Amino acid sequence: MSNGSDLTQRPLEGLTVIDLTRALAGPYCTLLLAGLGAKVIKVEEPKGGDLARENSPYLGRDGIQVERRHDDDLSLSHLTRARGKYGVSLDLKTTEGREVYFDLVRQADIVVENFTAGTADRLGVGYQACHAINPRVVFASLSGFGATDRDGGKAMDVIVQALSGAMFTSGEPGHPPVRIGIPVADMLAPVFTVIGILAAIEQRHRTGTGQHVDVSMLGALTSFVAIENWSAMAAAGMPSRTGLTVQRLSPFGVFECADGYVSVVAVHEPLARGLFAAMGEPELAEDPRFANRDARVANATELEAKINAWSRQLPLVEVVRALEAKGVPVAPVRHPEDALVDPRVVARKETMAVEHPTYGSSIDLRTAGVPIQFSGATTGFDDALPVRIGEHNESVFKDLLGYDDDRIAALKAAGAI
Amino acid sequence: MSNGSDLTQRPLEGLTVIDLTRALAGPYCTLLLAGLGAKVIKVEEPKGGDLARENSPYLGRDGIQVERRHDDDLSLSHLTRARGKYGVSLDLKTTEGREVYFDLVRQADIVVENFTAGTADRLGVGYQACHAINPRVVFASLSGFGATDRDGGKAMDVIVQALSGAMFTSGEPGHPPVRIGIPVADMLAPVFTVIGILAAIEQRHRTGTGQHVDVSMLGALTSFVAIENWSAMAAAGMPSRTGLTVQRLSPFGVFECADGYVSVVAVHEPLARGLFAAMGEPELAEDPRFANRDARVANATELEAKINAWSRQLPLVEVVRALEAKGVPVAPVRHPEDALVDPRVVARKETMAVEHPTYGSSIDLRTAGVPIQFSGATTGFDDALPVRIGEHNESVFKDLLGYDDDRIAALKAAGAI
Structure with missing residues (x-):
């Protein structure tokens, strides 16, 4: 170069x-x-x-x-x-x-x-x-x-x-x-x-x-702050301040592991299927509550509880490995001291x-x-x-x-x- | 210009x-x-x-x-x-x-x-x-x-x-x-x-x-993230992740009002005195627990509880007015929609x-x-x-x-x- x-x-x-x-x-x-x-x-x-x-x-x-x-x-x-x-x-x-x-x-x-x-x-x-x-x-x-x-x-x-x-x-x-x-x-x-x-x-x-x-x-x-469409979201009745997850994109956000937290993004169909497979519950992909994006958004609270129930049982490294194996975007929530020495x-x-x-x-x-x-x-x-x-x-x-x-x-x- | x-x-x-x-x-x-x-x-x-x-x-x-x-x-x-x-x-x-x-x-x-x-x-x-x-x-x-x-x-x-x-x-x-x-x-x-x-x-x-x-x-x-001295603070035994307030600068951070929250900074002596006066407790400035910066840092939890006990009783506008009258840096914690239309x-x-x-x-x-x-x-x-x-x-x-x-x-x- x-x-x-x-x-x-x-x-x-x-x-x-x-x-x-x-x-x-x-x-x-x-x-x-x-x-x-x-x-x-x-x-x-x-x-x-x-x-x-x-x-x-x-x-x-x-x-x-x-x-x-x-x-x-x-x-x-x-x-x-x-x-x-x-x-x-x-x-x-x-x-x-x-x-x-x-x-x-x-x-x-x-x-x-x-x-x-x-x-x-x-x-x-x-x-x-x-x-x-x-x-x-x-x-x-x-x-x-x-x-x-x-x-x-x-x-x-x-x-x-x-x-x-x-x-x-x-x-x-x-x-x-x-x-x-x-x-x-x-x-x-x-x-x-x-x-x-x-x-x-x-x-x-x-x-x-x-x-x-x-x-x-x-x-x-x-x-x-102004890059987010705060007034428009309010006018459309969409929640804007949503904490660790964003339910209108569900599943999207931060989930708990036995020894830490991970960020997970499985907005699109293949990613959601990958997540369900990693969780050992591939049948959720056929469950009417979670079978498509609209359903997942409508049942986001239930879906997030299911994901947390799975990830809380496992060490962070295993959750990351399981999701990576299925191609689902995932990352450990790192402490600053660890983040600052990332080789990249x-x-x-x-x-x-x-x-x-x-x-x-x-x-x-x-x-x-x-x-x-x-x-x-x-x-x-x-x-x-x-x-x-x-x-x-x-x-x-x-x-x-x-x-x-x-x-x-x-x-x-x-x-x- | x-x-x-x-x-x-x-x-x-x-x-x-x-x-x-x-x-x-x-x-x-x-x-x-x-x-x-x-x-x-x-x-x-x-x-x-x-x-x-x-x-x-x-x-x-x-x-x-x-x-x-x-x-x-x-x-x-x-x-x-x-x-x-x-x-x-x-x-x-x-x-x-x-x-x-x-x-x-x-x-x-x-x-x-x-x-x-x-x-x-x-x-x-x-x-x-x-x-x-x-x-x-x-x-x-x-x-x-x-x-x-x-x-x-x-x-x-x-x-x-x-x-x-x-x-x-x-x-x-x-x-x-x-x-x-x-x-x-x-x-x-x-x-x-x-x-x-x-x-x-x-x-x-x-x-x-x-x-x-x-x-x-x-x-x-x-x-x-790296602009904060995370490793040095850890090595010095100083807490780094401290939530709504920073106790090593106490009183410093976010406090609760009856109908909202305010940011307050009263690190230095005259500011702390102004805060105590605004709270209607000027005698705290002579109290050995809060009479100087080291004492306030050592008793930060107690001090923050006292401030919150005062501010929780009052509407945000009154807390802001009282502190501004004493020259103490204070600001309402605003919602994005209000912040975006600030005339400035x-x-x-x-x-x-x-x-x-x-x-x-x-x-x-x-x-x-x-x-x-x-x-x-x-x-x-x-x-x-x-x-x-x-x-x-x-x-x-x-x-x-x-x-x-x-x-x-x-x-x-x-x-x-």
Whole structure:
């Protein structure tokens, strides 16, 4: 598949990103850009830095710990989200700090921020200020409710999950909502922000100028929820929130085994017959209650009880084997730790191992990779990590901006870096 | 914010997409590309077409119905996913059909397919064949387990949710897994496919050639699951699957009201004090069980019981009002139908109304928009919809490919279109 391409190149090579982001949503956006080959310069306040540095657990000389013990213990959150990024310290509240920032913006293709809406402008480092200095810059804002929102309040993942309707899509009818264990609100907005940035970069090839890209956590997640036809299903009298199974496709959903759970899909005729055979009850295929799709849907509760009565007696591996033997789509419901080491996702770098740059790790610590394969490019992260705040000040300020030692010393003295 | 830009242009204008996709994952990818301004030509088999045309419910002259009644009833699935796409019929199993296909590929920047892995090559319409004819083409494959997988079986959303670990991230410890009600496996892979396509288009500006982009549903969703530090949390003895609340951040999570549920976050000191005041129990802030963060985490079960005892007595609106008055982050857990008409997401076109092109709709039918705002561009869909299979054969085959009436008649006679 290589077509003789240079597989050491990454697709976004040559693009430079100034990264003002903190916590999860913003840093995940710039992590994807870094993994695709952009040069990402992470800007942190000289004191404190990214909040994610304080997230438990930590990795260090004593292995993995709930509490920080040593100066060089690293939060797993920071270690995973700052991979491949070059870190500089910069106090944007100082005049000198903003001068350095605008020098960076002059060299940049992309700026990304996820301050509370309005903060970047108030600091004087927002889109208009950057556009005035470098009209080619694509400036991306990631916020809870949109860049112009002024009263939406704090947009933590669990708040946005609640507002978006996502929590009420899952769970059994009549039961409480479900907090989705993946921080989907935090994660989805940055994925759309990457799309917005790359679309704006494409437009820049035509127009020569950048623009402001503005993505909201609420909007990104609500748009996902909106792909199901909620109002139409309600109008048609069709149940929408249906828990572990979907009875209008019966048998379809999650069933219980003696030691776990499996997903099973046997919507179509041959699959239903395969399921009945695997259950040792091939005669059900002739039973008027289950002999065709309409009958199975009408008697779904009874059918699901029969399947569970069979699968509950057996270990998960046997249920999977029996159904696979009959060609029925089936999968174990895996725990995240098992899922992350699936050889398929490991081979494709969709999950990747991380370790402490000095102390390594005694166990396999898996985190997110870039889940895209290119035939003519590679993905992955530079061997760079801002262990300390300002880790790469020297190389960025000297090599990229051309500052001399005196200038750097003066900035340090002013508390700007 | 306009900077005098032409807000009638969309960011991906000028790019042409040949869309071989069916069902949900693939069509959502090309829907996003269409909304961003690419010209998407949807290719369907002359007989049958996209499976999504058969999904209940339907919209037509009798309004919304569970079963199709009239020829011009449209599946809501098709109506929402085919927005802004130009539809042609093409039998890729015929020599004539493939000739037309390659004529389209010659005009194309992007091809997207989500056949079972290997099928596109077997049909002779895969990446290598397209690359040979038009080396600039970016060819994207969206599959369950990757383009080179040959034995992964059927990759329905519920199967991939199970394998990815996503189902075991949600729900109470010791309880069954949770089927996430949003088809996240189907939806996430296409979002990453758009990123892969745009990154490859960016690389093409440097190299002049396209490449193969290959995204798997399992990889995309597993990479999302992998952002949480599952192994590290297990190694540190920290619980990871924690249900409606997260006790290590207590009070944090979902609480019950008399008529619904709310999300509440009061992790930090002033927020906890605000919560206690809203509850009418300001003295809890001095109670040694709850007086600081460590104490609240240690006594989280007791604290959550106290909060629920208060909130269960009150209507949701009163709980929200009381907490907002004290500056505590709070949100109602909304049902999808309410979430989709939030004025913020409506104003930003993050959800959009659809209707039948002939019969409209008597109710507001909301579906997904493109959740990205551009200061120098707009998003949205051309007024095009392949109501019938081959709806836009004339315009595409004549105007884009330059075929004459005789050629089109011959293709029809051969059953190729």
